[in-house]
Amino acid sequence: MGSEARTVRTSILRLGLGALGLSVAFGAAGLRADAEGVTRIQQSDGTVQVYRDSHLRLVGKTLWITSADHRGRLQVVNGACSFAGELQRCLTDAVTLHQHGRTHDIAIDHGTVYLNLSDAAQVLPHSGQQLAPRNVLVAFRTAHGTYVSVRGALDEAPQ
Amino acid sequence: MTRTMPAVLAISLIAALSSDAFAAPPNRPAPPPRQAAPPPRQAAPAPPRPAAPPPARPSPPPTQGFNFNHDINARPAPVAQPRPAVTQQRPPVTQQRPPVTQQRPPVTNNAVRPAPNFRRAPFTNTSARGPYQGRAHGAVVQNPRHWSGNWQWNRGLAWEPAPTYWGGGFWGPFALGALAVAALYGYIVDPQSQVYYPSYQVEPDSPGAQLLQNYGLQQTPCGADNLVVIWGPDNSVICAFPNDTVGPGNYDLDPTTLSLVSESP
Numbered sequence: 001m002g003s004e005a006r007t008v009r010t011s012i013l014r015l016g017l018g019a020l021g022l023s024v025a026f027g028a029a030g031l032r033a034d035a036e037g038v039t040r041i042q043q044s045d046g047t048v049q050v051y052r053d054s055h056l057r058l059v060g061k062t063l064w065i066t067s068a069d070h071r072g073r074l075q076v077v078n079g080a081c082s083f084a085g086e087l088q089r090c091l092t093d094a095v096t097l098h099q100h101g102r103t104h105d106i107a108i109d110h111g112t113v114y115l116n117l118s119d120a121a122q123v124l125p126h127s128g129q130q131l132a133p134r135n136v137l138v139a140f141r142t143a144h145g146t147y148v149s150v151r152g153a154l155d156e157a158p159q
Numbered sequence: 160m161t162r163t164m165p166a167v168l169a170i171s172l173i174a175a176l177s178s179d180a181f182a183a184p185p186n187r188p189a190p191p192p193r194q195a196a197p198p199p200r201q202a203a204p205a206p207p208r209p210a211a212p213p214p215a216r217p218s219p220p221p222t223q224g225f226n227f228n229h230d231i232n233a234r235p236a237p238v239a240q241p242r243p244a245v246t247q248q249r250p251p252v253t254q255q256r257p258p259v260t261q262q263r264p265p266v267t268n269n270a271v272r273p274a275p276n277f278r279r280a281p282f283t284n285t286s287a288r289g290p291y292q293g294r295a296h297g298a299v300v301q302n303p304r305h306w307s308g309n310w311q312w313n314r315g316l317a318w319e320p321a322p323t324y325w326g327g328g329f330w331g332p333f334a335l336g337a338l339a340v341a342a343l344y345g346y347i348v349d350p351q352s353q354v355y356y357p358s359y360q361v362e363p364d365s366p367g368a369q370l371l372q373n374y375g376l377q378q379t380p381c382g383a384d385n386l387v388v389i390w391g392p393d394n395s396v397i398c399a400f401p402n403d404t405v406g407p408g409n410y411d412l413d414p415t416t417l418s419l420v421s422e423s424p
Contacts, residue, residue, distance in 0.1 A: 041226055049226050072224025080328040081316050084364040088316075091328050097231065099224040104231040125364055144230045 037136075037152030039065060039074075044145035056136055057156040061090070063113060063136065065150055072099040074150075076138060078113050087122040087131065088115040092140045111140020111148075117157065277348065280356045280394040297421030299413075300405055304373045309415040312373075318366060318414055329391050329414065331362025345381030347388065347396050356396045367391065370417050374404050389419065 037054035053068035061081070065074040079093030092111030097104040114137040116122045121130040124137070131137055134157060138150035306312045318329075347356040358381040361367045371378060376387060376399035385407040387399040392414070401407045409422035 039225070043226070044229050051225065067224050069223050074225060079319055082313055082318060082328075082364075082366050083316075089364075097225060097227050099227075104227065106227060106230050142227075142230050146227065146229055 035066075035068060035155055037065065037150060037155075039067070040147075040149045042147040054150065054152065056150070056152055056154050058115070058136070058154050058158065059156075060158075063138065065138075072097065074098075074148075076113065076140075084125045085122060086116070086118040086120070087124070088117060089113070089125070090115070092138075095140065095142075107143035109141045109143050111138070113138050274353070277353045277355045280349075280354050297424045300374075300410070300419040300421065302370075302373050302416060302418045303375070303404060304417075306416055312369060312417040313366065329365065329412075330359065330367035330395060330397060331365040344378065345398065347381050347398075356394060358396050358398060361397055366414070366417075367397065370412070371399060373417060374419070375402055376400070376405060 035053045035055040037056040039051040039054045040048065041051070042048045051067055055064075055066040055068070057064040057066070061078045063076040063078065065076065066072070075094075075096040075098060076092060077094040077096075078090035081088055081090040083089070090113045092108055092113060095106040095108055095111075097106055114124060114131055116131040116133060116135050119133050121132050123130050132153065134154050135152065136150070136154055138148070141147050302312070304312070308315070310317050344358040344360050346358065349355065361371060361378050370376075370389075378397055378399050379386065381388065381396065381398035383398075385401065387401050387405050387407055388396060388409045389399070389412055390396050390409065391412050399405075405419060410419040411422065412418075413420055
């Protein structure tokens with residue numbers, strides 16, 4: 001009797017752990033499948049950091065780029081938007097870094113944001129490259145000589 | 160059945176952990192290509208060292224999140240960017256803007272090159288449109304495309320000048336640093352205020368190019384007489400040959416409707 005009760009308790013414990021593990025595993029897989037943006041930052045001294053699985057979110061004229069660890073968020077405000085065919089081209093108006101509970105304004109020298117909100121791939125102006133549907137390409141240079149490029153599919157965008 | 164279910168779930172858990180937990184952490188940036196490979200192992204075990212020497216150029220950022228240490232730790236921002244000399248000469252906007260008075264004679268556009276003592280019109284970071292801002296009360300030359308509402312030429316998306324760009328990007332996404340390579344297209348000279356306004360070639364696919372296409376205008380370098388002179392954002396100006404739709408003279412640009420307002424009544 002005591003042995004059977006112990007066996008039942010052990011089975012219930014294993015069942016609970018298994019269910020918990022499955023939920024954690026599927027949850028992690030789901031998050032990773034959403035964020036596929038790649039952020040490349042080339043410092044003025046030549047060193048390069050590449051941040052994969054960046055989360056890209058477009059809210060109005062603002063593009064939010066969140067690092068995979070959710071510690072850093074880049075806020076890119078677009079301005080002077082125009083269309084080149086179906087491709088929306090904006091100038092980088094302002095960039096703000098939200099990180100470690102602080103907000104830093106990043107001085108921008110120049111930059112451009114390309115948005116393809118259509119359902120077909122679009123050719124970038126003066127380029128042979130294509131931008132896939134609902135993809136974004138960001139390239140800007142800061143006043144301190146840091147080159148930043150972001151490319152990937154929008155995880156959240158206005159319909 | 161009840162005895163096999165926990166085993167199946169446990170196997171799933173192990174499989175999930177082996178593919179997820181042992182993979183590279185998602186919050187860690189990928190190592191750069193120049194990261195040095197680990198040294199090959201020696202046949203004999205090396206004596207233990209007190210600490211591994213740090214790499215010469217650490218590739219991972221010192222903090223999590225994004226690495227903008229060069230930008231947020233360095234103050235103030237350097238001003239050594241390759242910008243045109245006009246930015247060095249720029250006085251406050253209120254002093255630089257050409258005086259706008261009703262008695263003021265019109266700006267001439269027949270000077271090929273400004274006198275050496277003339278200064279360049281400033282970037283205003285506003286929607287200032289040359290010496291005719293506020294003075295263009297003449298006839299409106301409606302855009303032949305007849306855009307139905309404001310910003311319809313831009314699919315209803317409000318276009319606005321970007322402060323960091325010459326001309327607000329209307330005639331092309333010319334950054335300040337790119338002005339040196341932009342094609343100069345003549346000058347407009349204001350002899351009274353001794354200010355000159357350089358003109359640059361309109362870039363294809365820009366809003367300004369769309370304006371020219373709508374009116375059937377062909378851009379030409381400023382300087383000759385009897386040209387269509389269009390004043391755009393941030394004291395920018397371009398010139399075009401007149402046609403049946405637009406006669407010679409000075410025009411103020413209305414970016415909301417992409418229409419032209421004549422300076423002369």
